[in-house]
Amino acid sequence: MEDRKLTDTLAVSPQIRPEDMPEIRRRGYRAIVCNRPDGEAADQPSFDAVAAAARAEGLDVHFMPVTSDGIDDAAARRFGALLADMPTPALAYCRSGTRSATLWARSAEATRPAGEVQARLRVAGYGGPRR
Template identity: 40%
Template sequence: MDIRHLTPDHAVSPQIAPEDMAAIRAAGFATVIDNRPDGEIPPDLHAGAMAAAAAAAGLRFVANPVIGGAISDANVALQREVLDAAGGPVFAYCASGNRCSIVWAMANAGRQPTDALIETAARWGYNLEPFRARIDGLAETR
């Protein structure tokens, strides 16, 4: 497991396994967000299996499947709602952590400057520059 802290209370990661949930809880996280669609992964990593493992570890689990290149307004809204209601540190995962960082930045549009959101993700090798206009647009509507 490769935990990449974007902020002290939010981390992203490449794909995890059900057996990682206990370690995620031990690392202090309260909520896990699955940003990976089930169609990309084998059944043992589908949201249902991951949700059961998260519950067994005492974690809140939210499935918010994000399709690369097609992040919907509903994805952004749900991510923002989960972040607002988390009540503790949040751990999000997808294939590489990239989609998680993009939807995190979009969910935080208007809360932090776009430059800061893009720079934060860049520290972990995630290029959010192609999403600048959308992040700016979301910031204007909030």
């Protein structure tokens, strides 16, 4: 598992698998957010399989699938609201982590200086949010 910390309360990751859940729990995560629609790739585990394994480890699980072109202000607000209401730290994932990072960046722009958002993305290995 390749988690990349954006804040003290959120990290993002490429696709995770059901067998990753014990390690995710060991690393201290308390919640998982899936930003990847089911069926994007043939080898992708279903959200239901990931969610069942996560719940077995005592993790909160949330499904907020988005496509790259579906990341707009409304999606960013939904993501921010979701993060505000879940136990932290949380791990959000998609195919590469980029959609999850972009959702966070778009939601964080409302409360953090743009330079800080961009710096956190760079440190985590992601570019800036796309508009």
